[in-house]
Amino acid sequence: MKIKNICCIGAGYVGGPTMTVIAKQCPNIKVTVVDINQDRIDAWNDNNLDNLPVFEPGLADIVKETRGKNLFFSTEVDTAIDEAELIFISVNTPTKTYGKGKGMAADLKFIELCARQIARVSKQDKIVVEKSTLPVRTASAIKSILDNTGNGVQFQILSNPEFLAEGTAVNDLLNPDRVLIGGDNSSEEGIVAIQSLVDVYANWVPADRILTTNVWSSELSKLTANAFLAQRVSSINAMSELCEKTGADVNEVSKAIGMDSRIGSKFLKASVGFGGSCFQKDILNLVYIAKSYGLNEVADYWEQVILINEHQKNRFSDKIVSTLYNTVSGKKITFLGWAFKKDTNDTRESAAIKVADNLLNEQANVVVYDPKVHLERVYSDLDYLKTRSVEENRELLSVESDPYRACEGTHAIAILTEWDEFKEYSWQKIYDSMNKPAFIFDGRGILDKNSLEEIGFTYYKIGLGK
Ligand code: NAD
Numbered sequence: 001m002k003i004k005n006i007c008c009i010g011a012g013y014v015g016g017p018t019m020t021v022i023a024k025q026c027p028n029i030k031v032t033v034v035d036i037n038q039d040r041i042d043a044w045n046d047n048n049l050d051n052l053p054v055f056e057p058g059l060a061d062i063v064k065e066t067r068g069k070n071l072f073f074s075t076e077v078d079t080a081i082d083e084a085e086l087i088f089i090s091v092n093t094p095t096k097t098y099g100k101g102k103g104m105a106a107d108l109k110f111i112e113l114c115a116r117q118i119a120r121v122s123k124q125d126k127i128v129v130e131k132s133t134l135p136v137r138t139a140s141a142i143k144s145i146l147d148n149t150g151n152g153v154q155f156q157i158l159s160n161p162e163f164l165a166e167g168t169a170v171n172d173l174l175n176p177d178r179v180l181i182g183g184d185n186s187s188e189e190g191i192v193a194i195q196s197l198v199d200v201y202a203n204w205v206p207a208d209r210i211l212t213t214n215v216w217s218s219e220l221s222k223l224t225a226n227a228f229l230a231q232r233v234s235s236i237n238a239m240s241e242l243c244e245k246t247g248a249d250v251n252e253v254s255k256a257i258g259m260d261s262r263i264g265s266k267f268l269k270a271s272v273g274f275g276g277s278c279f280q281k282d283i284l285n286l287v288y289i290a291k292s293y294g295l296n297e298v299a300d301y302w303e304q305v306i307l308i309n310e311h312q313k314n315r316f317s318d319k320i321v322s323t324l325y326n327t328v329s330g331k332k333i334t335f336l337g338w339a340f341k342k343d344t345n346d347t348r349e350s351a352a353i354k355v356a357d358n359l360l361n362e363q364a365n366v367v368v369y370d371p372k373v374h375l376e377r378v379y380s381d382l383d384y385l386k387t388r389s390v391e392e393n394r395e396l397l398s399v400e401s402d403p404y405r406a407c408e409g410t411h412a413i414a415i416l417t418e419w420d421e422f423k424e425y426s427w428q429k430i431y432d433s434m435n436k437p438a439f440i441f442d443g444r445g446i447l448d449k450n451s452l453e454e455i456g457f458t459y460y461k462i463g464l465g466k
Pocket residue numbers: 009010011012013014015034035036037040077090091092093110113114131132133134162163164165166277278
């Protein structure tokens with residue numbers, strides 16, 4: 001089937017960039033991204049491209065090029081579903097906060113709502129594509145809802161998980177390592193549906209990078225990929241603690257092991273802990289699925305990835321407190337970075353949140369500077385934890401829009417995000433304005449130890465032993 005109209009439900013970090021790139025690469029397809037969140041849609045339609053709800057290098061230019069031509073953002077969900085031959089579901093699938101599986105399982109209520117809406121609205125056959133990350137076997141639940149509540153039209157369900165990373169989303173989408181499409185490859189209709197989506201991607205992705213599998217392999221591959229990636233970070237972070245005790249340097253260890261082609265050099269950067277909306281959520285989901293099949297050893301194995309990550313965040317804040325003579329009460333501590341990684345304005349599950357929460361428990365005065373994260377976001381991240389009152393959070397923590405001002409009179413600087421601009425600062429100027437002794441806790445290992453020590457800083461780098 002030749003696809004002329006695509007609808008994507010969910011205009012978030014995945015739906016927005018993914019559909020923008022599809023629109024760019026497929027000028028003959030009309031792409032409509034819909035969301036129930038009016039503010040988000042308004043922001044996607046804002047004439048000032050600085051106000052797009054998602055910051056990604058290169059994204060605004062492509063939105064400018066395609067928006068209003070073959071890319072549309074709208075809250076008219078029914079209309080877009082009705083017009084489309086192919087519908088991506090790209091809504092959020094957070095960890096459940098209630099009931100069975102609370103704190104572990106994926107909450108599928110948004111997915112189910114989408115399926116029911118698609119069933120209600122559709123008057124012609126449709127291909128429904130799971131773009132969201134879902135527990136393995138969700139496609140059968142979606143199919144059951146569609147077939148039992150629909151208007152008698154035929155639905156084909158495909159799984160097409162997204163592997164983009166934030167901060168590099170545009171490049172990841174334009175040059176993906178692979179595109180994965182799972183479908184019912186045992187029926188003629190299933191094969192036609194798979195081919196229709198393959199043809200969309202074939203507009204720019206080389207054929208040998210478009211992988212087709214059965215639905216379950218595709219669903220499970222997404223959880224597996226995130227589990228493996230997060231596991232690498234936890235593995236190197238676990239070694240970073242041992243490096244600090246033994247005089248080894250985790251960067252040298254990473255380099256040494258990464259040159260083994262079986263291990264590979266990517267994703268071996270020790271840090272204050274991984275963040276982002278997905279690693280933790282997806283591993284918890286995997287652990288829950290394994291447990292639900294009685295696979296307790298499998299569940300325990302993957303859970304350890306999360307436990308090490310929690311430990312890494314806690315040990316970073318502990319290190320700050322112990323170095324500052326075991327008390328940070330009333331002391332100003334400056335955070336450079338709040339986003340969960342550089343080149344994104346996303347802060348979900350950022351390590352900075354937990355580290356700040358720990359230091360606020362010790363009554364520190366935390367000052368935050370991040371080039372892309374706004375004040376409201378920082379406060380909402382903290383308030384969400386419900387550790388202390390909204391007023392106390394505002395009393396103890398402030399947000400500065402100028403990095404030098406954020407560092408004035410501070411006792412210690414903690415690097416929480418690896419923004420490139422931090423490397424370019426005048427560290428002498430910062431040192432001169434700080435309380436002495438002046439400490440830096442580099443949770444991302446991005447600054448140069450020798451030059452900072454020459455200036456007079458006491459410098460701690462994650463994973464660097466003495
Ligand atoms: P997000 O929260 O940024 O966006 C989801 C959007 O869906 C929201 O704007 C919300 O309003 C909308 N929505 C929810 N229910 C709706 C409904 N019934 N109708 C219309 N709109 C609805 O989430 P995200 O980061 O884009 O992630 C979406 C999915 O993609 C998740 O399953 C996630 O695991 C997966 N994923 C995310 C990333 C990433 O980098 N963020 C990468 C790969 C996969």
